[in-house]
Amino acid sequence: MSGTGKNPATQSREEQFLGSLREAVLNNLGNEQFGVAELSREVAISRFQLHRKLKAIKGVSISQYIRETRLEEAMQLLQADVATVSEIAFRVGFSSPSYFNSCFQKYYGFPPGEVKKRRENGTETPKTAAERQDVADEPSKSANGASFNPAPGKKSVLKWALAIVATLSILTALYYTVGDEHADADRELSIAVLPLSNLSANPDNQFFADGLVEDLLNRLSMIEGFKVISRTSSEMYREKGTKSVPQIAEELGVSYIIEGSVQRDENKARIAIQLIDGHSDAHVWSKLFDADINDIFQAQSEIALQVASEMNALLTSDQITDIQTNRTGSVKAFELYQMGRFHWNKRTGEGYRTSIDYFEHAIADDPEYGLAYAGLADTYNLMALQGWIDTKTGRDSAEILAFKALELDPSLAEAHNVLASIYTYVDLNWDAAEREYLRAIELNPNYATAHHYYSEHLSIVGRHEEARKQINLARALDPLSFIIHYVSAKLFFGRGLLDKALVDVGKCHELFENHPRATSFEFQLNYLLGNDVEMLEAFRRHALATGTYDAAEVDSTYRTSGPDGLLALAIAATDWTNGKAYLYGLMGDDARAMDLLEASFIENDFNPEFTFQYPFRNLRSHPRFRALVRKMGIPGT
Numbered sequence: 001m002s003g004t005g006k007n008p009a010t011q012s013r014e015e016q017f018l019g020s021l022r023e024a025v026l027n028n029l030g031n032e033q034f035g036v037a038e039l040s041r042e043v044a045i046s047r048f049q050l051h052r053k054l055k056a057i058k059g060v061s062i063s064q065y066i067r068e069t070r071l072e073e074a075m076q077l078l079q080a081d082v083a084t085v086s087e088i089a090f091r092v093g094f095s096s097p098s099y100f101n102s103c104f105q106k107y108y109g110f111p112p113g114e115v116k117k118r119r120e121n122g123t124e125t126p127k128t129a130a131e132r133q134d135v136a137d138e139p140s141k142s143a144n145g146a147s148f149n150p151a152p153g154k155k156s157v158l159k160w161a162l163a164i165v166a167t168l169s170i171l172t173a174l175y176y177t178v179g180d181e182h183a184d185a186d187r188e189l190s191i192a193v194l195p196l197s198n199l200s201a202n203p204d205n206q207f208f209a210d211g212l213v214e215d216l217l218n219r220l221s222m223i224e225g226f227k228v229i230s231r232t233s234s235e236m237y238r239e240k241g242t243k244s245v246p247q248i249a250e251e252l253g254v255s256y257i258i259e260g261s262v263q264r265d266e267n268k269a270r271i272a273i274q275l276i277d278g279h280s281d282a283h284v285w286s287k288l289f290d291a292d293i294n295d296i297f298q299a300q301s302e303i304a305l306q307v308a309s310e311m312n313a314l315l316t317s318d319q320i321t322d323i324q325t326n327r328t329g330s331v332k333a334f335e336l337y338q339m340g341r342f343h344w345n346k347r348t349g350e351g352y353r354t355s356i357d358y359f360e361h362a363i364a365d366d367p368e369y370g371l372a373y374a375g376l377a378d379t380y381n382l383m384a385l386q387g388w389i390d391t392k393t394g395r396d397s398a399e400i401l402a403f404k405a406l407e408l409d410p411s412l413a414e415a416h417n418v419l420a421s422i423y424t425y426v427d428l429n430w431d432a433a434e435r436e437y438l439r440a441i442e443l444n445p446n447y448a449t450a451h452h453y454y455s456e457h458l459s460i461v462g463r464h465e466e467a468r469k470q471i472n473l474a475r476a477l478d479p480l481s482f483i484i485h486y487v488s489a490k491l492f493f494g495r496g497l498l499d500k501a502l503v504d505v506g507k508c509h510e511l512f513e514n515h516p517r518a519t520s521f522e523f524q525l526n527y528l529l530g531n532d533v534e535m536l537e538a539f540r541r542h543a544l545a546t547g548t549y550d551a552a553e554v555d556s557t558y559r560t561s562g563p564d565g566l567l568a569l570a571i572a573a574t575d576w577t578n579g580k581a582y583l584y585g586l587m588g589d590d591a592r593a594m595d596l597l598e599a600s601f602i603e604n605d606f607n608p609e610f611t612f613q614y615p616f617r618n619l620r621s622h623p624r625f626r627a628l629v630r631k632m633g634i635p636g637t
Contacts, residue, residue, distance in 0.1 A: 208335055
């Protein structure tokens with residue numbers, strides 16, 4: 001291994017500092033786990049101070065310095081022809097030869113396999129980037145080959161100019177590291193990927209572009225310690241130019257933003273990607289990726305690995321493998337799956353039925369595509385829970401499909417989450433549900449839906465503080481999700497925090513104006529708070545959104561019977577026994593609410609969330625209510 005090449009006594013402090021860093025990296029060359037924290041400990045300096053000094057001296061981050069030192073050592077090993085490229089990659093701490101090749105080519109401008117050819121041809125190869133720069137910095141030549149040298153009288157001016165530029169560069173680096181409390185060394189590794197612009201002539205390729213965003217998010221979610229914002233939230237910024245990057249980053253609670261475009265032409269695709277600092281709006285990294293459609297997933301993994309590198313993430317060999325793993329090898333199946341999810345997200349009967357068709361076509365194209373089976377399982381589960389199909393039929397189909405998905409791809413958090421939902425809402429198997437939720441979250445801590453579902457499960461079994469933590473995590477990962485804010489409001493309501501619930505309902509309206517769930521919830525809260533004007537307005541908007549009530553009927557009922565008249569109107573329009581029990585509880589008619597709640601158990605058509613719902617608050621200590629809770633087998637009851 002190479003040293004610094006100078007006697008320590010003749011070295012400057014900066015050279016000694018860089019020499020100690022290089023020695024520490026070389027002493028741990030084969031240890032792929034050796035990263036920012038380990039180097040900081042080796043040289044006995046804080047990560048922040050180390051980052052600041054490196055930026056000032058060399059203009060690179062800590063992780064970039066470690067990577068470049070490894071690459072320079074790799075160059076010397078390649079020139080000595082001591083082993084194959086793959087073997088050398090492992091020797092210098094790259095567990096992924098393909099990632100090593102990518103980093104090497106970016107650093108030197110040619111692949112590692114070319115070093116041997118250059119040596120055999122007598123072509124000089126630089127050992128370091130500095131040597132490569134020396135070639136670029138040779139005196140310029142005119143068209144006839146004569147070197148251009150500034151006139152003697154101008155040399156001193158040029159030196160002063162260069163000195164000023166260098167000083168300004170150091171001061172700028174110091175400003176962005178010392179003055180910015182969000183310096184790279186201490187910054188949260190959080191990111192959002194904005195919708196990619198479709199530059200293709202065919203507008204249908206937008207689905208392909210959206211699929212690439214989802215795929216990239218899945219790959220980034222494999223990185224431990226990364227906070228990755230759900231596409232549901234980043235989708236809100238599809239219209240470019242309406243808000244600045246710092247505004248978007250602040251609203252989503254992230255440090256970095258990815259934006260870009262996709263241009264698809266038959267069997268070719270060009271992806272333009274930019275990684276942007278969410279605080280300063282500075283471009284951290286950008287690149288064009290040209291790929292055959294069949295190689296598009298390789299380009300996606302390269303993007304994810306490069307983003308991780310630029311954000312100073314430390315990747316294990318397992319994480320690199322996960323990032324490079326493709327859920328399907330078929331671009332057609334990938335597109336069909338994305339279309340299925342698009343219709344699934346409509347949360348309507350027609351949307352579910354259309355999504356089933358797309359998922360089934362995706363499976364027909366690639367029978368080994370586990371994610372498509374998970375999509376089908378998700379669909380049948382929600383259709384059963386929402387009453388679109390028979391509960392048992394939907395439940396059994398969803399379970400079979402989820403197991404099939406996991407047989408093909410055991411890493412699918414989505415499939416574990418479906419199983420957990422079945423065990424919570426249909427089977428009342430609390431232990432099994434708990435295991436599945438925790439497994440889903442372990443596999444993908446950035447899966448907001450798993451945190452959201454788990455929060456409801458925890459509320460049902462009475463673990464309310466834990467439930468609040470989970471729904472808060474879901475909100476942080478998907479801050480602009482209607483359904484997550486709705487569930488947050490529901491959990492606040494269950495604890496009697498009506499004002500906080502109302503704030504979340506207001507957020508629901510911002511995200512989806514006059515959604516029937518939100519208008520109904522707003523009516524209930526204002527009914528209990530005694531806000532008659534707001535209550536009536538919410539009921540009117542609910543009537544308009546659902547078409548259940550005539551506007552004249554609503555006004556007439558309120559004039560003659562007041563708030564309770566409107567509630568009676570809602571009860572009369574409800575066929576679901578459990579729903580009627582809920583509304584009678586809201587009205588304060590506890591006796592009738594208890595009777596109907598028991599009847600819903602006899603019909604086997606009850607909602608287990610009754611255990612924490614606020615309208616049943618007066619019944620929680622009632623023997624008959626407690627008997628129903630025990631009947632559900634909830635631990636500790």
